[in-house]
Amino acid sequence: MYKKLLALASAGSLLLAALTSCSNAQAQQSENTVKIAYLPITHSLTALEEAEQLKNNDGVQVELVKYGSWPELLDALNSGRVDGASVLIELAMKSRQEGIGIKAVALGHRDGNVVVVSNDIGSAADLKGKTFAIPHRQSSHNILLNDALATAGLTIDDVNVTELAPTEMPSALASGQIDGYCVAEPFGAMGVSLGVGKVLFTSEELWEDSICCGLVLTDSFIESRPDDAKAFVEGYKSAGNSLDKESALAVAKKYMSQSDDVLETSLQWISYNDLDITEDIYNTLVEKVKAYGLSDNPPSYTDFVKNF
Ligand code: ZN
Numbered sequence: 439m440y441k442k443l444l445a446l447a448s449a450g451s452l453l454l455a456a457l458t459s460c461s462n463a464q465a466q467q468s469e470n471t472v473k474i475a476y477l478p479i480t481h482s483l484t485a486l487e488e489a490e491q492l493k494n495n496d497g498v499q500v501e502l503v504k505y506g507s508w509p510e511l512l513d514a515l516n517s518g519r520v521d522g523a524s525v526l527i528e529l530a531m532k533s534r535q536e537g538i539g540i541k542a543v544a545l546g547h548r549d550g551n552v553v554v555v556s557n558d559i560g561s562a563a564d565l566k567g568k569t570f571a572i573p574h575r576q577s578s579h580n581i582l583l584n585d586a587l588a589t590a591g592l593t594i595d596d597v598n599v600t601e602l603a604p605t606e607m608p609s610a611l612a613s614g615q616i617d618g619y620c621v622a623e624p625f626g627a628m629g630v631s632l633g634v635g636k637v638l639f640t641s642e643e644l645w646e647d648s649i650c651c652g653l654v655l656t657d658s659f660i661e662s663r664p665d666d667a668k669a670f671v672e673g674y675k676s677a678g679n680s681l682d683k684e685s686a687l688a689v690a691k692k693y694m695s696q697s698d699d700v701l702e703t704s705l706q707w708i709s710y711n712d713l714d715i716t717e718d719i720y721n722t723l724v725e726k727v728k729a730y731g732l733s734d735n736p737p738s739y740t741d742f743v744k745n746f
Pocket of ligand 1: 481526546547550622651
């Protein structure tokens with residue numbers, strides 16, 4: 439009887455040990471995990487690539503949280519339901535301006551936007567009096583529209599600007615509801631691929647070293663887990679440097695339900711290397727944000743950008 443009890447006790451303690459080690463492993467996993475919000479667009483490929491690259495590593499892990507729109511993603515970021523996000527940098531600047539504790543730690547991508555117009559538009563001058571769609575007033579797409587109009591001596595007052603969901607833009611152009619649009623990719627490529635529009639300008643032609651999306655982290659994450667934050671940002675930049683056309687296409691196909699043709703067209707315009715936010719390129723963005731009326735008081739480089 440005594441022996442039996444001892445055996446039971448020993449089995450019990452083994453079971454307990456197994457359960458404890460299991461829950462320790464889970465705790466460790468969630469302790470090392472960074473929750474990153476993203477939209478399924480080619481502009482967020484660096485975060486997606488990093489999540490793939492770190493999957494089999496022992497250190498920091500990326501948990502991707504997918505959202506369907508910028509307002510939903512912003513809500514999650516601003517309320518601290520995620521540790522960070524790949525987001526339009528102007529939206530993040532606005533949040534920072536409103537007192538939300540976030541920092542921009544890297545660029546989302548380099549270049550990567552196009553101004554798409556209907557096939558009957560020959561030059562920027564033809565946009566006068568036309569209707570043009572952007573995803574959000576707080577976006578580099580708004581800035582690029584202003585830059586495009588400026589090439590013909592026009593301003594934003596010369597066009598009707600409408601905000602549309604990115605997915606609706608190609609069909610709105612096809613139906614004639616709008617005459618052009620500028621938005622995160624691959625929706626520009628989709629319009630071109632469908633033959634309903636053409637590229638009037640690439641972002642490179644309008645704004646050298648343009649900034650569009652940024653990788654942002656919450657202050658609470660950076661302060662409470664500085665080592666993970668550093669490892670995550672280093673892994674992110676390294677993932678960006680490793681993305682060539684082939685690997686970008688592979689990760690885009692995994693996360694986005696778009697045809698190869700649309701993705702290949704889109705990936706011609708973008709790169710992911712060298713994603714540091716330098717003071718020079720940030721200050722150019724700040725000037726444009728002020729000049730085009732997106733904000734009178736955008737956050738300064740030292741207040742908003744953190745380099746690891
Ligand atoms: Zn972008």
